[in-house]
Every structure is written in structure tokens, then in C-alpha cells.
Amino acid sequence: MSFYQHGLFYSTSTGKTEEVADLIQEKIGSAAPQDIADVDVSSLASYDGLIVGAPTWNTGADSERSGTSWDDVLGNIAGLDLKGKPVAVFGLGDSIGYGEYFCDAMEELYSSFKASGAKMVGHWPADGYQHEDSKALLGDGSFCGLPLDQDNEDDKTEERIEGWVAQLKNEGF
Numbered sequence: 001m002s003f004y005q006h007g008l009f010y011s012t013s014t015g016k017t018e019e020v021a022d023l024i025q026e027k028i029g030s031a032a033p034q035d036i037a038d039v040d041v042s043s044l045a046s047y048d049g050l051i052v053g054a055p056t057w058n059t060g061a062d063s064e065r066s067g068t069s070w071d072d073v074l075g076n077i078a079g080l081d082l083k084g085k086p087v088a089v090f091g092l093g094d095s096i097g098y099g100e101y102f103c104d105a106m107e108e109l110y111s112s113f114k115a116s117g118a119k120m121v122g123h124w125p126a127d128g129y130q131h132e133d134s135k136a137l138l139g140d141g142s143f144c145g146l147p148l149d150q151d152n153e154d155d156k157t158e159e160r161i162e163g164w165v166a167q168l169k170n171e172g173f
């Protein structure tokens with residue numbers, strides 16, 4: 001029996017990231033997903049590990065790409081002390097309609113949590129996606145987290161989550 005407590009936090013505009021958060025919860029067995037809008041971000045420090053997810057909107061902007069409540073709290077998160085805590089990012093996007101900007105907002109979550117000292121886990125190979133480009137690419141052929149495309153590839157989502165969750169467990173999550 002594990003006494004680790006993992007938190008799962010998301011934001012959404014049209015509900016797709018919330019649906020995916022529910023599926024991730026089912027596969028990993030974390031606590032119920034919470035909308036980051038309903039949370040005092042200082043409480044994030046009380047978890048043993050975090051999974052955090054956002055959609056990408058605000059195409060073409062330099063920052064605040066999620067278009068959701070994350071945009072208001074990422075600065076505060078960067079200032080928290082999450083030293084050594086495993087944190088994994090997922091993102092929702094449209095790899096065809098917005099193929100130059102696929103899941104860009106993942107990069108903003110990644111950078112903010114990384115600045116807090118968190119141990120970033122859950123990088124994911126970019127093979128098998130249809131995007132042209134993304135800020136969330138790390139330069140080594142991987143994304144900084146798990147991108148999911150409910151607009152074009154929802155048939156791949158469950159398998160991707162299962163693979164990612166298995167990887168997180170191998171990475172000490």
C-alpha cells in the first residue's frame with residue numbers, strides 16, 4: 001500500500017482537458033482531478049507528486065497560451081519551493097488546425113514548475129504526431145510532457161495515457 005499522495009490539476013475552456021484528466025486519474029489512481037482555478041496554489045507543495053495539464057489557446061501570443069486559469073498562477077508557481085518533487089505535464093491541442101503551435105502551453109507549465117525546483121518527469125517521444133512545430137519540443141526529439149489531440153486523434157488517447165502512466169511509474173512517480 002502506498003502512502004504517496006499525488007495531485008492532478010487541470011484547466012479547460014471547452015471540457016476536453018477535464019475529460020482527459022478523468023481518464024488519467026482512472027489509469028494512475030490519483031486523487032480526483034481539480035480545476036486549478038479552485039485551488040490555492042501554495043497547497044501544491046503538500047503533494048508528493050503532481051500531474052498538471054492545460055489546453056492551448058491564444059494562438060500566436062508569446063505567453064498566457066493556455067487561455068485559462070493557469071495563466072494567472074504560473075508566476076506564483078515558479079516562486080514556490082517544489083524542490084525534487086516529481087511533476088509531469090500533459091497538454092491538449094489540435095495538431096492539424098494549429099499544427100505550428102501544437103500544445104504550446106505545455107511549455108509554460110513545464111518552465112514554471114521547473115523554476116520551482118520540481119523534478120520534471122514524463123517527457124514523451126514526438127514520433128507519431130502530425131504537428132509541424134511546437135514550443136513544447138525539448139530539442140532531443142521529445143515533448144516536455146504528453147500531448148493529446150482530442151480533435152483529430154482521440155482514438156489514440158487511451159493508449160498514449162497508458163504508456164505515459166507506465167513510464168511515470170518507472171521514473172519514480
Ligand SMILES: Cc1cc2nc3c(=O)[nH]c(=O)nc-3n(C[C@H](O)[C@H](O)[C@H](O)COP(=O)(O)O)c2cc1C
Pocket residue numbers: 011012013014015016017018055056057058059060092093094095098101102103104150151
Ligand atoms: C480559437 C482556438 C485556438 C486554438 N489554438 C490552439 C493552438 O494554438 N495550439 C493547439 O495545439 N491547439 C489549439 N486549439 C485547440 C484546442 O487546444 C483543443 O481543441 C483542446 O482540446 C481544447 O481543450 P479544452 O476543451 O480543455 O479547452 C485552439 C482551438 C481554438 C478553438
